[in-house]
Amino acid sequence: MNSTRTRIPQEIWETALGELQVQVSKPNYRTWLKKTVGLSYRDNEFVIGVPNTFAAEYLEKNQRSLIEKALSGLISPDVRVVFQVNGKSHNHKTDTTSPVMPQPDPVYTKLNPNYVFDLFVEGEGNRMARAAALSVARNPGRTYNPLFIYGGAGLGKTHLLHAIGQEAAANRINVICTSAEQFTNEFVTALREKNTEDFRNKYRSIGMLLIDDIQFISGKEQTEESFFHTFNELHNTNRQIVITSDCPPRSMPLLEERLRSRFEWGLIVDIQPPDYATRLAILESKAKQKGVSIGKDVLELIAHESQTSIRALEGSLNRVVAFARLLRASPTTDVAAKALEDVGSKEYPVGEISPDVIIEAVADSFQLPREELSGRKRDKDTALARRLAMYLLRQETNFSLAQIGRELGKRDAAAVTAACKQIASNINSNPYLRRKIREIKRQLLPKVAVKT
Numbered sequence: 001m002n003s004t005r006t007r008i009p010q011e012i013w014e015t016a017l018g019e020l021q022v023q024v025s026k027p028n029y030r031t032w033l034k035k036t037v038g039l040s041y042r043d044n045e046f047v048i049g050v051p052n053t054f055a056a057e058y059l060e061k062n063q064r065s066l067i068e069k070a071l072s073g074l075i076s077p078d079v080r081v082v083f084q085v086n087g088k089s090h091n092h093k094t095d096t097t098s099p100v101m102p103q104p105d106p107v108y109t110k111l112n113p114n115y116v117f118d119l120f121v122e123g124e125g126n127r128m129a130r131a132a133a134l135s136v137a138r139n140p141g142r143t144y145n146p147l148f149i150y151g152g153a154g155l156g157k158t159h160l161l162h163a164i165g166q167e168a169a170a171n172r173i174n175v176i177c178t179s180a181e182q183f184t185n186e187f188v189t190a191l192r193e194k195n196t197e198d199f200r201n202k203y204r205s206i207g208m209l210l211i212d213d214i215q216f217i218s219g220k221e222q223t224e225e226s227f228f229h230t231f232n233e234l235h236n237t238n239r240q241i242v243i244t245s246d247c248p249p250r251s252m253p254l255l256e257e258r259l260r261s262r263f264e265w266g267l268i269v270d271i272q273p274p275d276y277a278t279r280l281a282i283l284e285s286k287a288k289q290k291g292v293s294i295g296k297d298v299l300e301l302i303a304h305e306s307q308t309s310i311r312a313l314e315g316s317l318n319r320v321v322a323f324a325r326l327l328r329a330s331p332t333t334d335v336a337a338k339a340l341e342d343v344g345s346k347e348y349p350v351g352e353i354s355p356d357v358i359i360e361a362v363a364d365s366f367q368l369p370r371e372e373l374s375g376r377k378r379d380k381d382t383a384l385a386r387r388l389a390m391y392l393l394r395q396e397t398n399f400s401l402a403q404i405g406r407e408l409g410k411r412d413a414a415a416v417t418a419a420c421k422q423i424a425s426n427i428n429s430n431p432y433l434r435r436k437i438r439e440i441k442r443q444l445l446p447k448v449a450v451k452t
Contacts, residue, residue, distance in 0.1 A: 008038075009038035009039055009040050009041045009046070009047070010037055010038040010039075011038075012038055012041065012046075012071070012074055012075060013036070013037065013038025013046075013048065014038070015074055016038075016067070016070040016071050016074060017033060017036075019070045020033055020066065020067065020070050021033075023066065023070075024063075024066075028237070030201065030204075030205065031204065031205045031233075031237065032055055032058055032059055032063065032237075033059075033063075035050070035051045035055075036048050036049060036050050036051075036055075036059075037049040039084060041075060044076050044078050044079055044080055045079075045080050045082055046071055046075065046079050046080070046081055046082070047082045047083075047084050048067070048081060048082070048083055048084065049084050049085075050083050050084065050085055051085075052085060052172055052173075052174065052207070053085050053171070053172055053173075055083075055085075056083040056084075056085050058237065058238070059083055060083055062237075064081055067081050068080070068081050110177075111162045111165045111166055111169065111177055112158075112162045113166075114289070115158065115159045115160075115161075115162030115163055115166070116162075116163050116166050117130070117133075117134060117137075117163045117166075117167070119159075119285065119289070120156060120159055120160065120163060121274075121278060121281045121282045121285050122278075123274050123275060123277065123278025123281065123282075124272075124275055124277075124278065125155075125271060125272030125273060125274055125275060125278065126155070126156055126271045126272070126274070126278075128269050129149050129151075129156075129157075129160060129269040129270065129271045130160065132144055132147055132149075132267055132269050133147065133149070133160040133161075133163060133164050133242070136164060136240055136242060137163065137164040137167035137168065138167065140168060140173060140207070140208055140239070140240035141238040141239050141240045142238070143267075144266040144267035145235060145238070145240055145241060145265075145266045146231075146235070146240075146241035146242065146243055146262070146263060146265060146266040147240075147241070147242045147243070147266055147267055147269070148242075148243045148244075148245070148248070148249065148263050148264070148266065148267070148268045148269070149161075149242070149243070149244045149245075149269055149270070149271065150244065150245045150246065150247055150248050150268070150269075150270050150271070151246070151270050151271030151272065152246060152271075152273065152309060152431070153246065153309060153311065153435075154309030154310050154311030154312060155271040155272070155273060155274070155309055155310060156271055156310055157212070157244040157271060158212055158244065159310075160244075161177060161210045161212055161242060161244055162177060162210075164208075164210060164242055165177040165208070165210050168207065168208045168240075173207035173208050174205075174206045174207045174208075175206060175207060175208040175209075175210065176202075176203065176206050176208070176209055176210065177210040177211075177212075178210070178211055178212070179211065179212040179213050179216070180211055180212065180213050180214045180215070180216040180217045181213065181216045183203075183211060183217070183223070183227065184216065184217060184220060184223045186199060187199060187222070187223055187226050188223075191222070199226075200229075200230075203230045204230055204233045204234065206234075206239070207239055207240075208239060208240045208241075208242075209230070209234055209239070209240070209241050209242070210241075210242045211241075211242070211243050211244070212244050213244060213245065213246070214243045214244065214245045214263075215245045215246055215247060215252055215432055215435070217255075218252045218253075218254040218255045218432070219254030219255075219366070219380070219381040220367075221256075224255070224256050224259055227259070228256070228258060228259055228262075231259070231262055232262075235262070235265070241266075243263060246431045246432070246435055247430070247431035247432050248268055248270070249263040249264055249268070250264075251429070251430055251431060251432060252432055253380065253384065253430070253432065254380050254381055254384070273309065274310065274313075276303055276304070279303040279313055280299060280300060280303045282310055282313055282314075283299040283302055283303055283313060283317055284296075284299060286313070286314055286317055287299065287317065290317075290321075292317075292321055292331075294317075294320075294321070294331050295331070295332070295333075297333055298320065298331050298332065298333055298336045299317075301333050301336050301337065301340075302316045302317055302320060302336060302340070305340050316340060319339050319340065320335065320336045320339045320340065322339075323335060323336075323338065323339035324339070353396060353397070353444055354397075355393055355397055355399060355404075355407050357444065358389065358392050358393055358396060358397070358440075358444065359373055359374075359389050359393075359407065359408070361440045361443040361444055362385055362388055362389040362392065362440055363385065363389075364443065365385075365436060365439055365440050365443070366381060366382075366384075366385040368381070368382060368385055372385075373385060373386050373389055373408055373409075374407070374408050374409035375409060376409070386408060386419070387419035387420075387422060387423055388423060388433070388436060388437070388440075389408060390404055390408060390415075390416050390419040390420055390423075391419060391420045391423040391424065392437070392440065393407065393408075394416070394420050396444070400413075401413035401416045401417060402416075404416045
């Protein structure tokens, strides 16, 4: 046994790692053990260098006994393990002459510096969401995991997501904050370039995952499969996951049940549109941030006029300030009223757009070939897209039910009527459908402009 005292700690640790590698899963080994080093061994205390505090906490809590067992057969049955981060012991006093560990891996994300908790205006409609976000930011992986925040566009979901990320980064947790669309694009690129191992390593070796607009992966089978395994790996090792969406999991019709159930494991909170008092407080905060001097009566007018979202509030404030500057006038209530006149509410007249353009827009929105809408496929994604196309053709053209049926695969008028009724009855309760319809109509407007 004495001969082991003269061995270099790193050699001892490499031998122990060889044993540990066959005792833990490959992802676990890669995430928690691969980047560790043996630093010193003295008085039955073996010091292991780890890249960051999160790794030290995880190994201390979950792998200490396994590691000590592996080392006991190599050096001493009474060996005690100490985890050391950047030259500082995580749990016990150690030799201060031990080499300093390198800094943790760089954060893989860009966080908006303006999206912090201090600049998030709390109100009746977002109080619970803010409290839950603050809780997971301060106790990642220990309170609500996952945290699922849903609400309409422009209500502050992304602000809270980035605020959580700022706190995590300040505590040296390696965090990825991304959107479901970006996750999907990276996954598709990894598949195309046969580089899925790097993609998996990137998303499964982090301390926290923050993902915005998760509804965009709904119906994308391969992306859902990849996210499912990423979610499991992070959740099983107590790493925090925060997800935002425009609707709760149960309202995503194309989402796989196994993902839906996982999204519901932790805490689901919603953000409601701000009430008048909150809108006014938000405007006062935004004006202060921008260094704009503007009367409370003007802010009250904007708060009354803009009631849909925080984004709309800020846009209205920007419009009033810009309009006043153009007129070289003070931003009075008269100037504000003129600036806020709705110039963007005109929609194209019914009948001004062709059925082909509508069908093409629906197919693009669902990432389907156009011919599948008029074909016989009946999977959930295709069937929903077909019903939505029928509904929009009925709303935006002068076509009869029979003509719409012919455009979509020679279906009868009864099928078109049933589809339109189903979409119409679900719109109010299904944010996913509302978002899809808005998205498709935005695609249609430029085409009308070109035609006219």
